[in-house]
Amino acid sequence: MKDLGPLKYFLGIEVARSKSGLFLCQRKYTLDIVSEAGLLGAKPSGFQIEQNHKLSLASGELLEDPESYRRLVGRLIYLPVTRPDLAYSVHILSQSMHKPRIEHWEAALRVVRYLKGTPGQGILLSGDSDLTLQGWCDSDWAACPLTRCSLTGWLVFLGKSPISWKTKKQPTISFSSFKAEYRCMASTTHELKWLKAFLLSLGVQLPKAIKLFCDNQSALHISRNPVFHEQGLIAPSYVSTKEQLADIFTKALGKSQFDHLLSKLGIYNPHAPN
Template identity: 45%
Template sequence: MDIPPGLTVPNTGMVCKLNKSLYGLKQASRQWYEKLTEALNTRGYTHSLHDYSLFYRKRGTSIVFLGVYVDDILLTGTDIDEITELKKFLHHQFKIKDLGRLHYFLELEILYKDDGILISQRKFVLDLLKEFSCDHSTPLSSPLDPNVKLRANEGKALNDPTQYRKLVGKLNFLTNTRLDLAYSVQLLSQYMQDPREPHLRAAFHMLRYLKKDPTLGVFMSSSADFRVSAYCDSDWAACPDSRKSVTGYIVLLGDSPISWKSKKQETISLSSAEVKYRSLRKVVGELVWLQRLFEELTLLSLGPFHVHCDSQAAIHIAKNPVFHERTKHIEVDYHFVRTKLQEGLITLHHIGTTAQLADILTKALTGIKHCTLLDKLAMSILPPT
C-alpha cells in the first residue's frame, strides 16, 4: 500500500499496520458486521439463519427484532423496556443516534395510516425525474410501450452508455417498493453492456410513467389476515434474441405484497407447459424460504400456502407423476414442486388469465390493464399534504 498523503516516514521500506477498520476498505463491512454480531450476542441476540441482516431475541412474551443495513438499524418488538435498554447498550458500544419512530430509511418513506402503513420512495422518484430533466414531461400510463419489442443489437449504439447504466441502476433501486417496474427493469438491465438508442428511449418512457404517480408505493395492511397466497406466471420465448422465457411471481400476506420477482429463465423451455412449471418452481422455492423466516418471526401455522397458476398442464405435472410425455425433458430438481405439494406446504389452484396478478411481472401491458392490476395489488399513492 502507498503511504497516505501528508505522512512523512524516515524509511521508504516501511508499511502501515492496520489497527482499526476504516470506511472504504474492502474488509470494513465484514469487520463491522462481526463487531456488531459480537456485541449483540453478549446481550442474547441471535442472527437469523435465513436472513443475515436480521437479529432477534425471544424470552417468554418478550420479542425484539433488529434489521441491519451496514450501520443503519431498525428496532421493533413487543418489549418496549428491552428496546430502550438495547438503545442504551448500542449507544455505549458504538455511539448511535436515535431518530425516533420510523419515517425515513434508506430512501424508503413510511406513512402511518389507521389501517396500515404505506411504503414509498417519493423523494427518490422526484429527484430522479429532476436529475434526468423529466419533471415537466407528459406522464404515461404504463412503464413500457407494449407495441415496441426491444432487441440487443437493434438501433444506433450510444456514444456514452454511462447515462443509460446510471438510469437503469436507479430504476432498479425503485423496484424495492414499485413491483410495477420489476418487469421493465429486468428487461432494460439485459442491455447494460451495449445499450442502444431504442433502449434509452424505453428507459425515458419509464421516467414519464413515474411522472404519473411519483408517490405510488406498497400498502402493508395492519389487519390480522395472515393468509399467504402466491401467483406465478410466465411468457414463453419472450426474448427475441435468445428465445428464453420470462418468469414472474408475487407473494401476498393477506392483501399486502411482500415478495415479487421478474426474471428471465436460465434455459430455453421446449413448451408452454414447461415454462409455466418452471415458474411454479421459482415461487415454491420462495415460499419454502418464507415459511422458515415466518417461523423465526413467530408466525406459525400459516400453511398451506395457496399458489395460483393459469396453466392446467403445469398443475397436472405437479400432481401427476406419470405425466411422462410432458415431463421427460424437465430437470429432476424442478419436481420438488410435487414434493412440497405432497408435504402439504402448498395447494395448487387454477385461475383464469384475466385474474392472474403476476401478469404485470412477465410482459408489457396496456395502460388500462396495467392500472387494473395495480388496484388489485394494494399499490397506493400518498394523500395530498
Template identity: 45%
Template sequence: MPPGKKPIGCRWVYKTKYNADGTIERYKARLVAKGYTQQERIDYLDTFSPVAKLTTVRLLIALAASNNWFLHQLDVDNAFLHGDLNEEVYMEPPPGLNTHKEGQSKSDHSLFIKGTSTDFTALLVYVDDIILAGNSMTEINSIKTLLHNKFQIKNLGELKYFLGLEVARSKKGIHLCQRKYALDILKETGMLGCKPSSTPFLCDTNTLYRADSYLDDPGSYRQLIGKLLYLTNTRPDLCFSINLLSQFMKSPTNHHYRAVQHVLRYIKSKPSEGLFFGVDSQVHIKAFSDSDWATCPNTRRSTTRFCVFLGSSLISWKSKKQSTVSRSSTEAKYRALAAIVCEIQWLHYLLQDLQVREAGTPALYCDNKSARHIAHNQSFHERTKHIELDCHVVREKIQANLLRLLPVRSDEQLADVFTKFPHRVRFKSIVPKLGLVSIHHPA
C-alpha cells in the first residue's frame, strides 16, 4: 500500500514476534476492518477466513445426489494475497454505494448462487477451497474461467477429496467418509493393529467421574479429542461418546484415556463408514428430537440431541449440554425441541436460497407426550412459565406451518444414539437407519 495511505474504516493492530531465545525477530502489523466483532485480549489478533458450515456442505452434496448435479472442486492459490495494493481499499461501503448482495445466501455467507430460467449453479467457499455444484457443465466451466481470470485458481476436477472428506459417487448416490483421516489417527496413536470393538462406548461410565489418576500430560488427550471431534462430521455414531469425553479435557484421567482407546477400537472395526446420500432421496425434512434429563452427576444438566434428514440423507445432528438445569424431563425435552425448531427454520431458509422446493411440510418427531401437549396448548400455566420463551418459539413455528410435531415410539427414536448409550443390539439397529454405510473392506 502506498505510504501515508490508510483504508477507510479500519485500524492497525501491532504484534511483536520473538525468537526462541526471547529476542525480537520482527514487528508485525495487521489490518482490522471497522465493524468487526473481535475483542481486545480475547481474539483481537486472530485472523478469520470465510468458512462454510459443514451442514451446508452435506446439504449441497445431498441435493447434488438427488438432483443429479455436477460436483467440481477448485483451489485458490494464495500467492495473490501477498501482492502490493496500489489503490485505496474500502473496509466499509462509501456513502452512496449500492450494497445489494445479489446471489449471496443470507443463511450461509460462504454460499453463492447463480440461477437462470434453465441453469442453476452454487459456489461454496471454505477458506481457499471451493465446491461448484450445478445442473449445467457449460455454466460451471464459465465460472471456472471467470475465477481464473480474476485469481489464480487450480481446477481439481470432480469433487473427490474436500477438507479431509472423501467423496465417492456412483449411480446409486454419493458416499461421504473420512477413511484416510481415521486411519491416520489410529496410526498416530499406535492403535492400527488393535482389537476391534462393536460399540464406541463402555458399559460402565461411572469411572469417568472419578477424581484420581490424572494424566501427567493432558495435551495428548486434548489433541486426540480434537481430532475425533472433526471425525464426527461424517460419523454421527461417535457423536455422543466424543461429546461426553470432551467435557473432561480440563483435567483428564487415565480412565478417560482408556475410554478414548475404546472409541479407537470401534473406529478400527469400521474406518471407512460414512454417510450415504441416495439418488432417490426426496427433498423432505424429517427430524428427531430427544434429550436426557439431569444425567450429568457434576452439573445435573440435561443434554440436547437431535438429527435432521433430507429424505433418507442425514445432513445435521447435534449433541450439546443445555445451558441451564431443567427441573423436569418435560422441560429438558422442550428445550431440545426449541433447538431443533431453530435448525429446521435455518435449513428452510437455506433451501430457499438454493432455489429448491420442499416436498411437503417438515416433520418433527418427539417421544414425549407432555412436550407435544405444551407445544400445541395455547395457554400457559405455572408448570411452563419458566420455559415460556422456548414455548413461544416452538408454538409460533407450528402455527406458521413451518413444521408438524408428531409422536414417535421410544423404540423408534433415532436420536437415542445421540442421547445415551443404548443397548448394543439397539445401537446396531439404529446406525444403518442414520444412513451410515461402508464401501471399503475392513482395515
C-alpha cells in the first residue's frame, strides 16, 4: 500500500477541497470530448436539447460512420457521474446507438456545444450539510412514442448536496399519468431505503421520515393511504410542477426553466465569470 496523499484526480473525476466541502467535476475529460469532436472553436449552446424534439421518430439519412456517434455518446455516458444536468439528454442520445441518423448526430453535437460553455461545471458536496435525506421524483407519461413507456427521473439530496440521480425508462406501460408517477415514487423509495440503510451502516441515524416530493396529487393520495402502506419511512409531499426539480430528468425544458431548476440542483461552475 502507498499513501498518495489527498485525492485530487481519479478516473477522470477532479476533486477540489475547500472550507465549503468537496467539489467534483470532469473538466479535463469534458474538454477532451469537445476537442475530439472538433468544437473547441464553436459557439457554445445555452442548453442541450430542443424542446418537443422528435429524436425517437427521426427518419433522416443514416450516418455513414455510425461508430463515430457510438464513440461520442459512449464518452458522454460517463459525464452524468458529476453532471446531473446531462442525465436526460444522454439517455435520449443513447437510445439511438443501433441506427444513428443525421438528426441524432446533430443533437449529440449540440450537447457537446453545451459542454463547451460549461466544461468545469460539477457538484459540491457541502461540508456543512445536515445529514438528512430528501427525494424528488417525476415521470413523463408515455414519453417514448415507439413503446409508449413512461420515463422516470429522480434526484436525492443529502442535506444540500445531490448524491443520487437517474433518468430511466419504465419497464412496463402505464395506462395513466398517475400510475406512471406512482411507479416513479416506488422506484425512488427503493433508492431512499437503500441510502438510509447505507448511512446507518456508517453510523448515521435518520430518525425522521424522508420527504419525497411529487407533483401528482393522485399518486400522492394513494401513497398516503395507510391501508396500502406502512407509515414512518417516507413522507410524501406535494410540489408544484414549476418547482419540481426532477423535471429536468424527464423532459427537454426551455432555457429559462432549465436554468431555474439547474440553479437549485447543487451544481456549480467555479470557472464561470462572476
